[in-house]
Amino acid sequence: MTKAIMIQGAGSNVGKSMLVAGIARAFANRGLSVAPFKPQNMSNNAAVTVDGGEIGRAQALQSLAARRDAHTDMNPVLLKPETDTGAQVIVQGKRWDTLRARDYAKAKPKLMSAVLESFHRLAKTADLIVIEGAGSPAEINLRAGDIANMGFAEAAQVPVVLTGDIDRGGVIAQLVGTQTILPKTDVDHIKAFCINKFRGDVSLFDDGLTAITEHTGWPSLGVIPWFEDAWRLPAEDVMDIASTHDGTFKIAVPRLARIANFDDLDPLSADPNISVDIVERGRPLPADADLILIPGSKATIPDLAFFRAQGWDIDLTAHIRRGGRVLGICGGYQMLGTEIADPLGIEGAPSTVQGLGHLNVKTRMSEQKRLALTAATYTPTGDSVAGYEIHLGETDGPDRARAWLDIGGRSEGAASANGQIMGCYLHGLFTADDFRASFIGDLASQDFNYAADVEAVLDKLASHLETHMDLDLLFELAEPVAP
The missing domain is CATH 3.40.50.880 (Class I glutamine amidotransferase (GATase) domain)
Known part of the structure; x- marks a missing residue:
């Protein structure tokens, strides 16, 4: 029976893509068939798939981490910005339309059926689907018609792990504030949290973990130290190239x-x-x-x-x-x-x-x-x-x-x-x-050897998460995909 779990962020660029890649490789190393999934991505860094379409580059890396070919079902909606206010909309690998941001907001509800179709088709091919959200669910002004975060979690009935980025500071407020601002129906999907990008002695944040759990009731999946070799993996966003x-x-x-x-x-x-x-x-x-x-x-x-x-x-x-x-x-x-x-x-x-x-x-x-x-x-x-x-x-x-x-x-x-x-x-x-x-x-x-170097870094990332993240609890929290 296929299980699924979704990694969402308490803000943008908290490291969701990297976490999904590491989780995918870790469970692939455990012998499971794993598939990554991102309902909606926004990137001009696209990858071509075996079925002749295009998806976000991050999902291509995640598919490599899962040791399987990249497929358009892994990222059914891809937005490719062409101007400051408009983007080309790719649906299941093919160009669907070019829309201004305001028009796309109106079109999103029409795309949920394609997103769910791809998700359920992908679920037939794997033991575990690891889903990546986009941006943050705390952007409640975008909740109506959402297909990327809680809108998808609700439609597909998948549990959520909320990730905070401690490197930016204010991580307790990120997580507690997200719970406070979300409607209860969305909060109910969140089953646990984790802290990413910690530098220094992890034990110094023990009291912080306690405070987050006391305020939210969520268990912690761990504090994940900064992964020094992240730069050696293909960059997803133009802001990540250096x-x-x-x-x-x-x-x-x-x-x-x-x-x-x-x-x-x-x-x-x-x-x-x-x-x-x-x-x-x-x-x-x-x-x-x-x-x-x-x-x-x-x-x-x-x-x-x-x-x-x-x-x-x-x-x-x-x-x-x-x-x-x-x-x-x-x-x-x-x-x-x-x-x-x-x-x-x-x-x-x-x-x-x-x-x-x-x-x-x-x-x-x-x-x-x-x-x-x-x-x-x-x-x-x-x-x-x-x-x-x-x-x-x-x-x-x-x-x-x-x-x-x-x-x-x-x-x-x-x-x-x-x-x-x-x-x-x-x-x-x-x-x-x-x-x-x-x-x-x-x-x-x-x-x-570039390909061997990427493979070695993915294995190192998986080992990093095995050490610092409670992957057993994460798998336990994952729920069977509803038909």
């Missing part, structure tokens, strides 16, 4: 306003011989970079304008004149060309704009999105790579004659005549250790 400075090969990455699918940076940041410098708005691209990597974007034309507004187009030209290398992936690839045409207004008003002009290719946006898990060959060396394609638009032009990837006989990518400037649509290239070493050259770590 610069690394220890390596000898320096890659500069401009943080675009609508940066998307930035998991390309994860293996580069993890490689001990590579430094990744995330360049924030208002800062010039560093003159000492060996490579400038322009990442993916959810809105290429607006992000190209943003790129120019920072003066990065001037910095990029200077970098190229100095002999520096450039790589554009997906939206970054499109920006490097001579022109981007959006006649249908996919990204706003219909328009055609001039690209950065460093690759002799042009891009034409179209409504059809390409979603594919892809194996390819890096033609200069024959190295095998595996990744995914997730983009709108087609790119063509003379520099495509120097395509540097082969995908089952289909050429992909473009390069300048001297090979200094390159672009492609394939995400995930750098997870391939041999390709990463070939592309970076002698300065890359020759003995670093």
